[in-house]
Structures are given as C-alpha cells and as structure tokens.
Amino acid sequence: MRDLFIDLHTHSSVSDGTEPPAALIRAAVGAGLDVVALTDHDTTAGWAEATAAASEAPITLIPGLELSTRIGYRSVHVLGYLVDPTDAALVAETARIRERRMSRARRMVDRIGADHPLTWEDVLDQARPGATIGRPHIADALVQRGLATDRSAAFRGILHPSSGYYEPHDAPDPVAGVALIKQAGGVPVIAHPAASTRGIAIDEERLRDLVDAGLGGLEVDHRENQSAGKRTLMEWADRYGLFITGSSDYHGTGKPNRLGEHRTGPRVFERIVAEARGASVVVGPGARTTG
Numbered sequence: 487m488r489d490l491f492i493d494l495h496t497h498s499s500v501s502d503g504t505e506p507p508a509a510l511i512r513a514a515v516g517a518g519l520d521v522v523a524l525t526d527h528d529t530t531a532g533w534a535e536a537t538a539a540a541s542e543a544p545i546t547l548i549p550g551l552e553l554s555t556r557i558g559y560r561s562v563h564v565l566g567y568l569v570d571p572t573d574a575a576l577v578a579e580t581a582r583i584r585e586r587r588m589s590r591a592r593r594m595v596d597r598i599g600a601d602h603p604l605t606w607e608d609v610l611d612q613a614r615p616g617a618t619i620g621r622p623h624i625a626d627a628l629v630q631r632g633l634a635t636d637r638s639a640a641f642r643g644i645l646h647p648s649s650g651y652y653e654p655h656d657a658p659d660p661v662a663g664v665a666l667i668k669q670a671g672g673v674p675v676i677a678h679p680a681a682s683t684r685g686i687a688i689d690e691e692r693l694r695d696l697v698d699a700g701l702g703g704l705e706v707d708h709r710e711n712q713s714a715g716k717r718t719l720m721e722w723a724d725r726y727g728l729f730i731t732g733s734s735d736y737h738g739t740g741k742p743n744r745l746g747e748h749r750t751g752p753r754v755f756e757r758i759v760a761e762a763r764g765a766s767v768v769v770g771p772g773a774r775t776t777g
C-alpha cells in the first residue's frame with residue numbers, strides 16, 4: 487500500500503490564508519491528502535470549523551497552530567500540534583501576540599497611508615472578523631487599491647523590511663514559545679528554520695535550549711528553506727533525536743505554495759500523535775490512517 491500523504495502546515499482565513507477552514511479541508515481532500523494539519527498563526531479559532539468539516543470527509547485532521555516568536559529582529563515560527571486549546575497560558579500568550587500584531591499592522595498602515603491612498607478600514611475589509619492580522623491582509627488591501635498586482639508583489643515592495651514601512655511585531659523568545667506549547671500538551675516543531683537567506687535563525691547552542699524545552703522536530707522540507715541550511719538541520723536532527731517534517735505552508739490563493747508540495751513521513755505522524763497530550767486527531771469517515 488502507498489504511504490500516507492501527509493501535509494502538516496496550512497493556513498485558513500482564520501489567520502492569513504484565503505479559504506475558511508471548511509474549504510481548506512475540502513481542498514486537502516481534493517489534493518488527495520490523508521492527513522492535514524491546520525496551523526493558523528497564533529490562534530486555534532479555526533479548529534471547530536475544521537473539525538466539523540473533517541468529521542464528514544475521508545481525511546485526518548491534526549489541529550495545531552503556528553506560534554510567532556522572535557530573536558531580536560528575526561522572527562522564528564514554532565508549529566504546535568495537538569495543544570490543549572483551552573490551556574490558560576497559551577490562550578493568554580496568543581491573545582497578547584494577536585494584539586501586538588494588530589497594533590503593529592496599524593502603525594505600518596499609518597506610515598503607508600501617509601504616502602499612498604490606503605486606510606486601516608481597507609485592511610479590515612480584507613480580514614475575516616477576529617482573524618490574526620498580518621502583512622498579507624495589508625497586501626490584499628494594497629491589491630484592492632491597485633497599489634500592487636498581487637500579495638507576493640506587495641511583499642517584494644511596500645511590505646518588504648527594507649521599504650521603510652516595515653516593523654516587526656513583538657513576540658516571545660522561541661525557547662519560551664516551545665515551552666509554552668509543550669506545557670499545553672502539544673508537540674513543538676520549528677517552522678522553516680532555514681528560510682532566510684541570512685542563514686538559520688537559531689544557532690546550535692540555542693537549539694540545545696529548545697531541545698531542553700521540549701522541541702520535537704524541525705521542518706526541513708519547505709520551499710523557502712535554503713539547501714545549505716537544510717543539510718545542517720538534518721545533522722542537528724540526527725544529533726539531538728529530533729524528527730523532521732515536510733510541509734507546504736499553504737495559504738490558499740495568497741501564496742504559490744500548493745497543498746502536499748512537501749510531505750511528512752508516516753512514522754513522524756505516529757510519533758506526533760503518541761507524544762501529544764493536549765488534543766486528539768480528528769479521523770473522518772473513510773480516512774486512511776495506516777500506510
């Protein structure tokens with residue numbers, strides 16, 4: 487029998503993807519996935535809708551999130567699978583991060599609005615109520631206003647860190663982020679660690695701290711990871727007993743990433759399920775769970 491087809495990193499319109507969670511689940515079934523994780527930025531608000539959709543479809547859902555953390559100016563994303571969504575510390579920290587994302591986006595839009603016809607209302611018009619706000623929503627508003635041709639063009643232009651309009655948003659340190667996910671019963675994985683052309687955002691000493699805090703794995707197969715960095719990540723995974731994942735980081739029509747363009751092995755899926763304490767996978771009718 488063929489291996490399970492597993493993609494552990496996707497975004498819905500509950501953060502900065504373009505499809506609601508139920509449509510994302512349908513798209514995952516359409517792409518032939520057996521297992522999909524929903525990992526919206528800093529929120530679990532899409533879990534209920536995704537769970538309802540996966541309960542009626544031949545697919546297994548791993549509810550998760552992608553937690554924003556940072557080291558100085560550099561952002562580091564930590565995927566958290568099967569956390570307890572009611573964990574008080576996790577609820578409080580994600581709410582704080584979403585607020586900081588919102589005020590940062592407002593400041594960026596104020597600066598952009600001084601030079602271009604763009605308002606905060608334009609941005610809110612592009613986001614589902616309660617969505618985790620990010621640059622993608624500003625990008626969509628720029629497109630709507632005819633100031634960019636698509637999201638990616640906006641990211642290369644007005645939203646680029648070198649544009650003068652950019653600022654980072656505040657977020658906890660990655661070690662605190664990993665510990666937060668771990669204590670909420672989840673399995674933490676560093677997302678696209680080698681995505682930056684400036685090299686891996688964490689050094690080996692910091693990695694050891696992350697491992698001590700409960701890190702489970704590294705997302706090695708991701709379209710943005712640079713090949714030199716990937717080799718280092720594989721060595722680290724070997725050295726510290728971490729598992730490696732591959733995923734799409736699908737954002738609907740907002741990014742070129744296609745569902746299942748990178749995949750995760752079935753043993754890793756089993757390990758995540760075995761290590762998680764905070765939530766359960768949702769196995770839809772007719773879903774394949776063994777290879």
Ligand code: AMP
Nearest residue numbers: 502619620621622637638641737740741
């Ligand atoms: P922010 O977190 O607000 O700084 O925005 C960065 C986020 O935008 C990342 O999570 C990216 O995955 C996401 N994103 C969505 N669409 C695009 C795109 N077309 N180009 C670059 N980043 C994108």
Ligand code: ZN
Nearest residue numbers: 497502527737
């Ligand atoms: Zn995103």
Ligand code: FE
Nearest residue numbers: 552563677678
């Ligand atoms: Fe990310």
Ligand code: FE
Nearest residue numbers: 495497552735
């Ligand atoms: Fe992501």
